[in-house]
Amino acid sequence: MNPLLQLKNVRKDIGKKTIIHDLSLEVFAGEVFGFLGPNGAGKTTTIRMIVGLMGITSGEVLINGISIQKDFEKAIQHVGAIVENPEMYKFLTGYQNLLHYARMTKGVTKERIDEVVQLVGLEKRIHDKVKTYSLGMRQRLGLAQALLHRPSLLILDEPTNGLDPAGIREIRDYLRKLAKEEGLGIIVSSHLLSEMEMMCDRFAIIQHGRLVGIESVQELSKQAQKVLLTVEPVEQALTVIKNAYPHMNVTPAKQGIEVSLDYEEIPNLNAALVSEHIKVYGIQVLTKSLEERFLEMTGGNEIV
Amino acid sequence: MSSIFSLIQNENMKIYRRFGTWFMIGLLALATLAGALIIKATHKEPENWKAEVASEIKRMEAELSEEKLPKMYKNYLKQQLKINEYRLEHNIKPVAPNTFWGYLVDSADIIALITLFTIIVAAGSVASEFSWGTIKLLLIRPASRTKILLSKYIAALLFALCMLLLLFIFSAVVGAAVFGIENIREPYLAYQNGAVVERSMLFHVVQVYALNCADLVMMATFAFMISAVFRNHSLAIGLATFALFVGPQVTALLAMKFDWAKYLLFANTNLTQYIDGTPLVEGMTMSFSLMMLLVYFVIFNGIAWLIFRKRDIAA
Incomplete structure (x- = not known):
């Protein structure tokens, strides 16, 4: 099986300092992949490099086999992401925010927007301004914008942050369903370890910009x-x-x-x-x- | 791949869905109304316009007889003299500020306000995305950074164009309401190829507006560049307005002493100097200024593009 996402010896230098050291990993379709690491380990930097927000000093990031650096527009169209907090245009309504992102990708119809709104359970408030939303609602809207264009790779930075226990469970179940039934590859980073354990199939642990290990949750219980x-x-x-x-x-x-x-x-x-x-x-x-x-x-x- | 039109549509949504934008439009309407009322209250109609024109002709003739006048200024005086003589001959009253057309021509001064508004919009266009944190979600779409920057720039210029149109419409409506439209058929007298010709007043107004836009476009571009380079809204607004208000004065001072001042941006933004007046430095022409403006335009946009395209987004 071809990996959905491939990091090949990815390295990031900022000034003279190396932030990420030759990171290599693969994420496959249908799995939820956890990204763990202490604060400042380089999780967010890695995610930013995957989605093209940051340049890569050396190495390669391939999404569906397409290099994010060489062919950004083609590679990124299969990716939906929330990078850190889901920051939206607060002076626009939730719907207008989604419309904004829908216009940026070909083939996202009004019906699809409605479908996604329903999916994340925001029907009642979608026409309210985002500044009136709670953190949990913003999180849901963030998820909605990431799913709009039916991506094959979903990258979520702390997706359960700000949600109540019922919401966390709902998102968790939904992400598992997306991976199993629709074959998405999902990368999740979280600091809630027990949460990750319930959500992920495999996880990578990063420390000081280095990959410490990749393990599957199954292996963990067999050890x-x-x-x-x-x-x-x-x-x-x-x-x-x-x-x-x-x-x-x-x-x-x-x-x-x-x-x-x-x-x-x-x-x-x-x-x-x-x-x-x-x-x-x-x-x-x-x-x-x-x-x-x-x-x-x-x-x-x-x-x- | 997203089309540039959808991107511009998005930028427009972000401009016009904000309260601040409508506040600016309201201020613009207020400024045109206030301007008209002030003119109406203060303007004194000359008792005999023919006598006034005649005395002006005498003054110009006296000035022309002096030896040491710069050549450009001399030409300008000669043209005005011919136009004034034509007025007396054909019984065409000079355009007074308290007429429909007079007010429309003067309303071009309010373009300075539009310049300020456009600076605010252009400066916010890139910088705000960084301060809101929305830049991250904006740049992970199938649209190159070049396209996104371009769409923002075009949207800022469209905003300026929209404000100019509104200014024209507001001024026309206010002018008609306050001063009436009796004189609407009045011609504009211009000096062309050695003869005085009658032109459409509308054409003249459009020309005045267009010439006043050089400042607007250059300052908006400058603010846009600062915004893209430093990602700081206030800094971009501050620098651009500072340059807008102080730049022309400093340039004028320099131009008195040094010839190279003609290469400075602000020596070239005031294009009306070639229509009614004398250029800042002798030897400057309209095409020279347009060339200089183009050079600055390319430099500003080039810097903005180069930096925005490569920048690491760590906001």
Whole structure:
């Protein structure tokens, strides 16, 4: 499958400082791709380079195989985006704002505008001036302008910012639907890690302008698990585990013993303990959350 | 790919959907009305216009007999003299400010106000998109930056054109209402190829308006450039209005001492100097000024384009 978006060794220098170091990644149709990183890591700069707002010092950004630098107009017509806050013309109505963007792309009809308005649930207020909108309504209008021209790549910077829990859930479900049913590639950046975990298929973690890692949420749950064993007597149990799994990482914890092992191995370990007459009171799987993984990868000493 | 017409339509929407624009139009209407009422209240009709013209002819003849007059000014005096003689011969009253046509010609002075308004609109056109943050959503559409900048520039000039038309219409309506239209058939006397000819007054008014526009276009272009380069609305308005009001004075002072002053922008923006008066520096001609204006025009727009096209949008 050809990637929808391809970043090839993208680098950005501002003055003598390198802001982004040789970033390469691919986003495919039908997936929601998360963009994570502490403040100032270069997320927004990367997004700005993808949509052509900032020049690229070296490397290449390809959208549907078309270079954003060499053929901007052709490459960008498949992209819908919100870059940072959805800033609109406040003295115009929501509808006039959409009309403004509709005129800039060929083939966006009045019917399409109405359709998008309905989609984001703004029918009642669309003819009011944007200055009377709440942040959540502006966010919805921002999403509407990004979807107007039926893009194949959607880039959303903090799309749930300012929405209430119901709104967040609605947008999340809608984005997942767009990816699964209409095959859009969606890039989302957010500082709400739990949010990202529920929304994304894969995510990239960026720090100091470098790609720290790309992981899929699926892989994350399959990774070696931490299991908390509540056993008695502890000393004896430790010997049993060390004998059975000599290479395993075992740490005695306050509540019991913490071990890292694959999901499938849990019953075997349990059997080994029981056969040695150790009392097993509980086996608790501690799944690694995106947050932990994020802190682990970025060193954990910076605010997201 | 978006067409330039849709882009201009968008820019127009952003200009005319704002309260400020309508406030400016209101001010323009007010200015024409106030101007007419002031003229009506203060203007004194000469008792005998023939005697006045005759005395003016005498004054000009006296002045012409002096030796040291600059050649251009001498020519100008001679022409005026011929025109005045023609008036007496054919019994054509000079155009007074308190007539329909007289008021229309004078209303061209209000173009300075339009220049100021156009500076405000042109300066805001690029800078506001940055301060609103809307530039980001504007530049991620299938429209090149060149096209977007061009559409903004054209929209600003269309605004100026629209204001000029409104000024003409307001002045005509106010002039007709306040001064009446009895003298509407009055001709305009011009001096052409050694003879006095009668011309249509409408043609003359259009000519005066057009000549007054050089300032307007150049200052709007200047403000537009500052706006595109510095992305700052107030700075662009400030610099352009400062230049508009101080530039001509400074240029006039320089022109008294230095010949090279003729290459300065403001030595060339006042095109009416070639129609009724003497050029700032001797030897300057209409075509020289038009060439100079073109050079400045290309420089201003070139700088705006070069910088806007390559700029990183980090707003």
